[in-house]
Amino acid sequence: MHFVRPFLTFVAAASLAIAATAQTYPTKPIKLIVPFSPGGATDIVGRIWADAASKELGQPVVVDNRAGGGGSIGSVALAHAAADGYTLGIATVGTHAANIACNPKGVYNAVKDFTPISNLARTPNVLTVNTSVPVRDMPELLAYIKKNPGKVRYATGGTCGVHHLTGAMFTSLTGSDLTHVPYRGSGLALTDVIGGHVEMFFDSLPGSLPSIQAQRLRPVAVAWDTRLPSLPSVPTYAELGFKSINNAVWYGLVGPANLPPAIVRRLNEVTVKVMAMPEVRDRVRLTGSEPTSTTPAEFGAEIRNSLERMQDTVKTQGITFDPSGS
Structure with a gap:
């Protein structure tokens, strides 16, 4: 029994530290990894979110384009980043479903290596x-x-x-x-x-x-x-x-695995708010996409469902990975 009180004290202190982190986050600029080149749909949606979220978070959100490998280079960079909320990324149905389904021995796991935060947009x-x-x-x-x-x-x-x-x-x-x-x-x-x-x-x-x-x-x-x-x-x-x-293409916000829940909640709240702003919705719709937002759990389920659907297709159709893209 004499171990219980110190343990409870430790848990309470840890909880207070997490709460304090959430209240002060962010205290410096945030990097947003976009795994494709500037000018494409993924980049445009990412920049729209970054512009609006910067104002709400009180810190710049700086876009870092890491193109290559069908989005895998940027996704790997995000997966290896510190889980402190200062490196986030854009996930797509390509990076987190199609790529993994076609290349199951790839260098990242679409589910285990990332923390879902919210969907941002869907495209017909x-x-x-x-x-x-x-x-x-x-x-x-x-x-x-x-x-x-x-x-x-x-x-x-x-x-x-x-x-x-x-x-x-x-x-x-x-x-x-x-x-x-x-x-x-x-x-x-x-x-x-x-x-x-x-x-x-x-x-x-x-x-x-x-x-x-x-x-x-x-x-x-x-x-x-x-x-x-x-x-x-x-x-x-x-x-x-x-x-x-009958499935649309989607673009969403993710962090590295094990992103603190309090930071996830903060980012999700901001995302829900900015994606409902008329000026943000208008900008997204000009790209041909429809703005949206979800809970982290809902976005995580969408990632898993897309991946499972494409894995089944790859298996039944005998599709093999072709790094040349041709």
Whole structure:
């Protein structure tokens, strides 16, 4: 019994120290690792959050772009950072699901090496076809694929990317005989689909929407909760009976593993507040994404669910890791 009182004293002191840390945090600038190059959707969403959060936290949030390896270089840097709240990062469905599913022996664990804080934004995905393909909706597309087994191709921005795995899921669900044509980036894929070199294209909506609006691509389905105001006549995958691929791309805020709960709560509270600000929501929507926020537990569940779904696809489709991205 004589050990109990000192132990309780230690616990009380530790609790007070944690509470004090949360009250004073942050006392210096915060680094936000964005695992992709400046100018892309991930970078833009990260910078929007950083600008708004800086004002609320009373300290600068400095963006550090660590591009390379499909987002793995920046993710590794974050995983190895001190868990003190002064190095945070942006996680995406690519860095924390597709990459790991395709490369299970990779250098970081999407679940164990990070602390989820909140989702920040979601982006619709879209399936389009070249306008010369004689189809206008999903039933016609499936009939066309069945009539031309092995001859219909789908383009994506790279092997083992989110859209490759979406295409693989589509292939499996529909029992289609399709050929994947990977490119080094969605921009190159878009050019070839418009040019008629590839029939189908799986992409994020912001990259394809201008070409859809210019009637250079024909949309067949979107991955979103409801039909989009910008494409009101295009059904969601869920409407078409493909609920398991009706999944948007997401971007969220994470820290290294074992980030103190009090700091997680502080960052989550700030994130919920800033992502509800009209000016922040407007800026995010201009990118083609929808602003959001979640609890740490909800975001952690979204990461795990995305990873499990893509791991299943990689296994059933026999997809192998290709570091060249081609």
